[in-house]
Amino acid sequence: MASIMAEEAPAAWLEALSGRCLTEAYGFVSARAAEHFAGHSEGELAETAVPQFVAGGKFLRPMFAYVGWRCGGPESDAALRAAASLELLHCFALAQDDVMDGSPLRRGRPALHVRFARWHTEQGWSGSADRFGESAATLFGDLFLVWSERMLRESGLDPAALARGWPRYDLMRAELAVGQLADLVNDARTLPSWETLLDVLRRKSGNYTVRRPLEFGAALAGCGPDVLAALAEYGGLVGEAFQFRDDLLGVFGDPAVTGKPAGQDLRDRKASSVVVLAAEMADRRQRADLDDLLALPTVDDEAVARWCALIAATGARERLGELIRERAEKAQAVIDPAVFPRHAADSLAVLATKCTERDQ
Amino acid sequence: MASIMAEEAPAAWLEALSGRCLTEAYGFVSARAAEHFAGHSEGELAETAVPQFVAGGKFLRPMFAYVGWRCGGPESDAALRAAASLELLHCFALAQDDVMDGSPLRRGRPALHVRFARWHTEQGWSGSADRFGESAATLFGDLFLVWSERMLRESGLDPAALARGWPRYDLMRAELAVGQLADLVNDARTLPSWETLLDVLRRKSGNYTVRRPLEFGAALAGCGPDVLAALAEYGGLVGEAFQFRDDLLGVFGDPAVTGKPAGQDLRDRKASSVVVLAAEMADRRQRADLDDLLALPTVDDEAVARWCALIAATGARERLGELIRERAEKAQAVIDPAVFPRHAADSLAVLATKCTERDQ
Structure with missing residues (x-):
């Protein structure tokens, strides 16, 4: 990671960090989408819309996680991947929250469920396009949740470091679902x-x-x-x-x-x-x-x-x-x-x- | 695990196995529900409906997993817990599939989303009870997905055994979501x-x-x-x-x-x-x-x-x-x-x- 130097101005360093987290998360998700959807009718959708959704993020949570790591650890590609895994957790939350809240827009563009509904209509399929869009966005949310954990587990961090991270990671995942549930009754x-x-x-x-x-x-x-x-x-x-x-x-x-x-x-x-x-x-x-x-x-x-x-x-x-x-x-x-x-x-x-x- | 003897008649052994998997999964989920929901308005719902949902299962997948383990491993409480974690994965799939398919019944009783919708009505809350039911069932589905992975990770199996299991586990989780997506277009x-x-x-x-x-x-x-x-x-x-x-x-x-x-x-x-x-x-x-x-x-x-x-x-x-x-x-x-x-x-x-x- 020679290009990320602690001596750089912090703002520039953070911007480069965000870009690197994006590259890692985008690469991981693209590989998974290709693995699971190549050759299937949904593949076209999965292999473009899903990585694009990841790329639209600001990567705030990975930046905080990596800065947290740098409070005690050296520059590390493995830690960077572990940090970037939090963006996939965030994608899970956004994809499903937009379904639950019925939000048509995300970051000024159609929300994932709206995009999937439009795709359903374009295919000329029978059945409710809205229902399909919501279900597909929920399922891709599930995949983001699974992929986040897998990206962390396969980050390359040593087992002792991971063992210290899991309780925090689990807490974060649970708080996310519990918090969204609280929002539903708000x-x-x-x-x-x-x-x-x-x-x-x-x-x-x-x-x-x-x-x-x-x-x-x-x-x-x-x-x-x-x-x-x-x-x-x-x-x-x-x-x-x-x-x-x-x-x-x-x-x-x-x-x-x-x-x-x-x-x-x-x-x-x-x-x-x-x-x-x-x-x-x-x-x-x-x-x-x-x-x-x-x-x-x-x-x-x-x-x-x-x-x-x-x-x-x-x-x-x-x-x-x-x-x-x-x-x-x-x-x-x-x-x-x-x-x-x-x-x-x-x-x-x-x-x-x-x-x-x-x-x- | 003295009471589960290989010498018992296989059918009786399998029945006892199913009961033990239920005990483990029920205990794990009850502990998580208490941990996350104690003292909150949703707690009453989470701490009864969610473990009951787990208890309604047939535990087929844990039985197959444990029999797979016994093809090469000794009787083991840790392996039993790892096997039982698959029932929570199944609960994730059932809770969310029933929302997507609009199924009102599961095992002859109201589906999870229907139960949550009724609860919303009983509380006299404003807003759509159906929408709340679907969202809450999706979120508890998410929690089941998270809890399954955590139950496996914390099963007590040694790291080498877990490392051999993760690729299979990941494949299963991904196939589940990808398969449900294929079902939506079926x-x-x-x-x-x-x-x-x-x-x-x-x-x-x-x-x-x-x-x-x-x-x-x-x-x-x-x-x-x-x-x-x-x-x-x-x-x-x-x-x-x-x-x-x-x-x-x-x-x-x-x-x-x-x-x-x-x-x-x-x-x-x-x-x-x-x-x-x-x-x-x-x-x-x-x-x-x-x-x-x-x-x-x-x-x-x-x-x-x-x-x-x-x-x-x-x-x-x-x-x-x-x-x-x-x-x-x-x-x-x-x-x-x-x-x-x-x-x-x-x-x-x-x-x-x-x-x-x-x-x-």
């Missing part, structure tokens, strides 16, 4: 309290995006309790801030940036952080207006506009921005230069910014 | 040829139920190429016969035995072995009648009765019964007493009968 019409919401966040996205990947990588490298504790704290803070930003984008985000219709979270009645915070900060009259919006049978464009204005008027939008900044700053302070290698501390600083800055 | 309105159908069977149920579990168990035990080749042949034959019997039950089975409405496969327009064979054996007039049935917009009770009579009239029902018996006999002949330990050969003979006898 409905804005029965708004949770701010504290309950933070608990759900910690169980799902917060841990999943930052903390667990960092801990996983550091565990693989055999890092000690001090490093693990600091990474857990950093990860909890950055993960929460990342989720808050995502929730702001889900209400106020520009469709050209998010790849989703404006106010999508409001249309879905998602009890997201900004929605819950607005309810807590609302005065009596604003709360009555919010209750009216929550009771609407469908949330149309006009209702989205009213709801957005109301959230802003409560001060929740601004307050959430402050909470994001506070968490990003606190996270940086957790990384003690006396405990962490310089390059790891620098990478963590870049990643904290990347995950919380406004225009991403 | 539609009786475009009847495949008998040869194409056999190819699909070999890719899916045939391999999955008998051959792969046997090979997996034998690989864990380090069996040599002679044993593996014979088990592959036995497994191919018994697996195909098992599927043929299942297909006969899907058309002619007594609802009280199958736990499904009469002629369910015809209502689903499944291009099953008996349907395809009937089309191949039909004379010109019978074929025209079959084409009329295939073209019906919906298959009602009267159409099921006509279709059943027509299949019997072509001779396909009787012929398939002969093919089942031929395969069962050929399978027994493959197990050379000079190559296989006596108890393994005896168990394989009992299992071949169990999987192919008419009234099961």
